[in-house]
Amino acid sequence: MDDKSLQILSYYYIVMNDQLDKIKEYVNDVAYNGKNEFSLNLDKIIDSEFEKAFEILDEFDIIKYLEEKYNMNYEKPKLVILENDLSFTAEYSDFENKISFSKKSVDRKIDKQLEYLGYKEIKRSISDIKGIEYLDISYNSIFLYPFYINEKDIRKAIAEAIILSIMFHEIWHSIDFSILRKLVGDSSIKDMDYFIILKNLELRASAFEVVIYYLANGFHNDERGYIAAYRNILTCREFIDKLERKGDIYTDVPYDIGFCYGNIIVAKYGPSLKENIYKIIDNIIHLNKEKAIDEIKLYGDNPEMLLYD
């Protein structure tokens, strides 16, 4: 990495950490006990984020684009909400074409984020925090994820951000399986290719989740949003280094690598994410781990390539 690249990355890193510090300071000022009176109606939120996710996919004609391209009829999955399952947060069943969400797991995730942001419990509906905050979406590394508060209760804002993001991930699985089913009928695809395609399900879903989450929220047009992507790229580059040092690059880490790839796309396209969304989705459909790692190395080592005028 040359000096200029380092300077650019250091700049984003400092801006980002400075913002986080300010947020934490502020949040600590308003922290207090009394969570119960603010417990959320998660059924309602999960239901409405499910509908919202499809409205956004419609708005950008994403399903229509893929239906035409692959000559397929996509069937919207059913949504099932579970009370107490802690073995997963959400999952997609291709067999039943069903997305399941566990309320208890979502609740735990919200608590984890509140703690990360410096809350213990919440005093009241915090209607005076405006603007943006950052979730810590950790798999094996710490990734930051922007979300808007916009005069909402912080717990509700976090819930909506987490649920919408995961919703896109699960919906992608359902879209992906529709495409795969179509490809099964294509005799030009060999058995080995199916194996490669099936192997990268989580990689693709995680990459799609990030890209569409940014697009849905308009973070591609908000510098405070996509600086999080720049910052994550640094983490991603270190993550790949660590895997390589351990001789571990082939270990199964599809969520992390997919998330990193999504962040590269967000940083690479910035405000032109929307105009390029079909091309980006085509690339995600053909994404494999090696391609994703190549991109992470390329842009991680040459971050100046990510800056646009």
Ligand SMILES: [Zn+2]
């Ligand atoms: Zn998944």
